[in-house]
Amino acid sequence: MKILIVGGGMGGTILANNLARRLSNELRSGKTRITLLSASERHMYQPGLLYLAVGRMMPDELYRDQAGLLEPGIDFQVDPVEEFRLDKNEVKTKGGKVHGYDVLAIATGSRPTPEEIPGLAENSEQFYTEETALKMFNRLRRFEGGKVVVAMGVPHKCPMAPLEITFMLYDYFKGRGLLDKVKLHYTYPIGRVHTLENVAKWAAPEMDRLGISYETLFNVKEVDGAKRVVRSEEGGETDYDLLISIPAHRGMEVIEKNGLGQRGWIPTHRTNLNMEGRSNVFVLGDTTNLPISKAGSTAHFEAETLGENIAAMVKLGAPVREYDGKVFCFIEAGLDRATYAMFDYQNPPQPKPPTKAIHWFKLAYNKLYWASARGLL
Amino acid sequence: MSNRRIIDARGSYCPGPLMELIATIKMAAVGEEIEILSTDKGSATEIPEWIHKVKHEHVGTEEKSGIWHVLVRKTH
Incomplete structure (x- = not known):
C-alpha cells in the first residue's frame, strides 16, 4: 500500500512517524511505503512565535531539521504538491514528479x-x-x-x-x-x-x-x-x-487552486476525518473545515487517530476508531502563570485557576514538542 | 434550499457556533442563507444579536431534539 502524506507540519509529521512505527514490518518487507512531501526542509515549532515576540525564545529554538524528526523508512522529500489529481489517485509536485497513492493524507496547514x-x-x-x-x-x-x-x-x-x-x-x-x-x-x-x-x-x-x-x-x-x-x-x-x-487565516493556496475547499479549508467528516466524498483521502490539522480549534493539539490528536486507522486499514482492511474532537490548549496567563483547557465534541473545558507549575510545564513542553513531533509523547 | 449553506457546529466549544458563522459569512454570496446547527442554547440569542448588529438578516431559529437551527441571510 502506498501512503502519501502532504504537509510536514505537526499533523503530517506525527502521522508519518506514528504510521512508520505501527507499520514497521510492512515497511521492511516493502508491502507498504510512506512518503512525506513538504515545502520545507525545516520544521517550525509555531507556538514558539508567541514567546519570540516578547523575547522569551530565540529564533533558532523554533527550528529542527525535518529529516531528523522522522522515523527511518519514511521517504521524505522537500517538494511541495502543486496539483491534486484525486480522480487518478495521484499528485504532481513543484519539481514535476508524479506520486501515486492508495491513501492520501492532506495536512498543508494555514496562513495568516x-x-x-x-x-x-x-x-x-x-x-x-x-x-x-x-x-x-x-x-x-x-x-x-x-x-x-x-x-x-x-x-x-x-x-x-x-x-x-x-x-x-x-x-x-x-x-x-x-x-x-x-x-x-x-x-x-x-x-x-x-x-x-x-x-x-x-x-x-x-x-x-x-x-x-x-x-x-x-x-x-x-x-x-x-x-x-x-x-x-x-x-x-x-x-x-x-x-x-x-x-x-486561510488554508493554503494550493488547496484553493485545486478546488478542494473554499478559502483553503477542505470539507472533512468530523469523526472519520475523510475528505467529503473521498474514502481514501484524509484531512487533518488546520486544513479541515471542522468547527474545532485550529491548534497544534488538534492536529496531534487527529494524527494519532489517523495513524491508528490507516495502520488498521493496512492490517485489517478497515479503520478502528473515531476522532472525538479532542483539543488541549495551554493558556499563558502572563509570563509566569498558566492554565489549560481540554475539551472534545461532548465535553466543554473546565479551566482551573492559573498556576506557576502549569506555566513551567508549558515551558517544558516547548522543549518536549520535538519528542511529540517524533510521535513519542 | 439549494442555495443554503449548513454549518454543523454541534459540539463546537472552540471556536464555537458564532465564530464559525463569522468566518463562514465571509465566504457566502449576498442573498445566500446560512443555517447554523448548534448544541449550545446560547446560540439562539447571541447569533441573532450579532446578525442584528452587522445588519444581516435573522430569518428564524428553531429547536429540534436539543439542536438549535439558526437561519440567517447575508444581505450585503
Whole structure:
C-alpha cells in the first residue's frame, strides 16, 4: 500500500512517524511505503512565535531539521504538491514528479492573511511568522507608553493566543516599569472575552483585576493608520498607539487552486476525518473545515487517530476508531502563570485557576514538542 | 434550499457556533442563507444579536431534539 502524506507540519509529521512505527514490518518487507512531501526542509515549532515576540525564545529554538524528526523508512522529500489529481489517485509536485497513492493524507496547514483587512498589515504588529514576531519584538522594545490595542480576525490559528498575548504584554510592560504609562485594551469578535464560556468567565475578572479594558462584538473592518483608529464591522471604533493583531487565516493556496475547499479549508467528516466524498483521502490539522480549534493539539490528536486507522486499514482492511474532537490548549496567563483547557465534541473545558507549575510545564513542553513531533509523547 | 449553506457546529466549544458563522459569512454570496446547527442554547440569542448588529438578516431559529437551527441571510 502506498501512503502519501502532504504537509510536514505537526499533523503530517506525527502521522508519518506514528504510521512508520505501527507499520514497521510492512515497511521492511516493502508491502507498504510512506512518503512525506513538504515545502520545507525545516520544521517550525509555531507556538514558539508567541514567546519570540516578547523575547522569551530565540529564533533558532523554533527550528529542527525535518529529516531528523522522522522515523527511518519514511521517504521524505522537500517538494511541495502543486496539483491534486484525486480522480487518478495521484499528485504532481513543484519539481514535476508524479506520486501515486492508495491513501492520501492532506495536512498543508494555514496562513495568516492580514492583508484582507484594509490597513491591518501595515499598521499592526503580529507574531504569526518569524519575520513579524521579530518585528513585533523590536517595536515593543522601543515602545515607551500609550494605548495598546489587541484586535483579531476570524478564523485565527490558536484561539488562546489573543488572551495569552494580552496577559503576557501586561507582564512585559510591568517588567519594564511601564505599566503606569501603558493602557491595554482587548477586543474580541463575539459577545464575551473568549469563545470558551468557562475561559471567558475566568479571563474577564482577571482583566478587571489588572486594569485591562475590553470591548466585545468587535470584528475588525479596517485600520486607519493616519488617525490611528481601528473600526469594527459592528460600528465601533477605538484609537491606538500600538496595535497588536491576530490576523484571520486561510488554508493554503494550493488547496484553493485545486478546488478542494473554499478559502483553503477542505470539507472533512468530523469523526472519520475523510475528505467529503473521498474514502481514501484524509484531512487533518488546520486544513479541515471542522468547527474545532485550529491548534497544534488538534492536529496531534487527529494524527494519532489517523495513524491508528490507516495502520488498521493496512492490517485489517478497515479503520478502528473515531476522532472525538479532542483539543488541549495551554493558556499563558502572563509570563509566569498558566492554565489549560481540554475539551472534545461532548465535553466543554473546565479551566482551573492559573498556576506557576502549569506555566513551567508549558515551558517544558516547548522543549518536549520535538519528542511529540517524533510521535513519542 | 439549494442555495443554503449548513454549518454543523454541534459540539463546537472552540471556536464555537458564532465564530464559525463569522468566518463562514465571509465566504457566502449576498442573498445566500446560512443555517447554523448548534448544541449550545446560547446560540439562539447571541447569533441573532450579532446578525442584528452587522445588519444581516435573522430569518428564524428553531429547536429540534436539543439542536438549535439558526437561519440567517447575508444581505450585503
